[in-house]
Amino acid sequence: MNLGNGMQLMTSTQHLTLHFANNAEEAPRIARRIEYFLHDKKVNDSIINKILLCVDELITNIIAHAYNDKQEHAVLLDCKVIDGRVDLELRDDGVQFDPTTQTRPDVKLSLENRDIGGLGIHLVMTLMDKVEYQREGDFNVLKASISTNS
Amino acid sequence: MEITEDKIDGQVVISLSGRIDSTAAVEFEEKLIEIIDKGKNTMIVDFLRIQFISSAGLRVLLLAAKKVKPYGGKIVLCDMSKDVREVFDISGFSSIFDIQDNVSAAVDAIKKSN
Numbered sequence: 001m002n003l004g005n006g007m008q009l010m011t012s013t014q015h016l017t018l019h020f021a022n023n024a025e026e027a028p029r030i031a032r033r034i035e036y037f038l039h040d041k042k043v044n045d046s047i048i049n050k051i052l053l054c055v056d057e058l059i060t061n062i063i064a065h066a067y068n069d070k071q072e073h074a075v076l077l078d079c080k081v082i083d084g085r086v087d088l089e090l091r092d093d094g095v096q097f098d099p100t101t102q103t104r105p106d107v108k109l110s111l112e113n114r115d116i117g118g119l120g121i122h123l124v125m126t127l128m129d130k131v132e133y134q135r136e137g138d139f140n141v142l143k144a145s146i147s148t149n150s
Numbered sequence: 151m152e153i154t155e156d157k158i159d160g161q162v163v164i165s166l167s168g169r170i171d172s173t174a175a176v177e178f179e180e181k182l183i184e185i186i187d188k189g190k191n192t193m194i195v196d197f198l199r200i201q202f203i204s205s206a207g208l209r210v211l212l213l214a215a216k217k218v219k220p221y222g223g224k225i226v227l228c229d230m231s232k233d234v235r236e237v238f239d240i241s242g243f244s245s246i247f248d249i250q251d252n253v254s255a256a257v258d259a260i261k262k263s264n
Contacts (some may be wrong), residue, residue, distance in 0.1 A: 053203075111219065
């Protein structure tokens with residue numbers, strides 16, 4: 001749409017939807033697709049790296065902990081660039097798990113006493129600007145967003 | 151991710167490039183364990199060409215550091231970007247690892263501690 005003053009109104013929503021199985025071998029493909037998509041949308045490298053890190057943590061968590069059976073499950077990842085931010089949404093039908101209410105690791109412990117548990121979630125909660133969880137029926141729905149200007 | 155191993159003034163320097171995510175962490179762990187198993191307990195890990203490190207990569211560093219500590223060894227890190235450094239700060243890993251500006255400073259730090 002032409003606004004008459006030489007400015008073009010850009011379409012504001014850009015959308016990537018990925019379906020993948022709860023299998024660690026899927027991780028490189030997901031990272032590649034997201035990196036290409038965000039790069040194409042001119043998101044800066046520092047933000048892209050933060051998002052790739054968080055996606056790695058979140059899908060690793062789902063693959064490792066969401067399912068007690070040995071079945072294959074479909075996980076959905078949605079990525080949008082909208083109004084100066086990147087929105088992620090992950091949807092899995094695994095056991096109910098709210099990462100936003102987990103106990104954060106004690107990051108002040110010495111080397112001998114440090115344990116790696118919970119660190120991935122702690123990174124996601126700190127690096128992303130907003131993280132929200134909802135249980136919708138049989139699904140865990142996690143929404144995370146980060147400003148493209150930070 | 152690519153991993154190379156060099157020696158500078160007799161010190162093992164591991165250089166990594168790309169992402170140390172959950173996939174790359176497997177290879178990273180194998181490399182560090184291989185070096186430790188050869189009897190080398192002190193080494194430098196150069197982050198110059200690292201895009202990011204996830205908790206899977208941090209876990210490998212923590213395991214390696216715990217493994218060499220009883221033998222008086224240590225793992226010195228260097229050349230971190232601002233973003234990688236932020237992840238180390240958030241994790242509390244900045245206080246459990248010796249982080250130097252560059253490889254020369256890392257080599258000096260090891261010489262001084264010997």
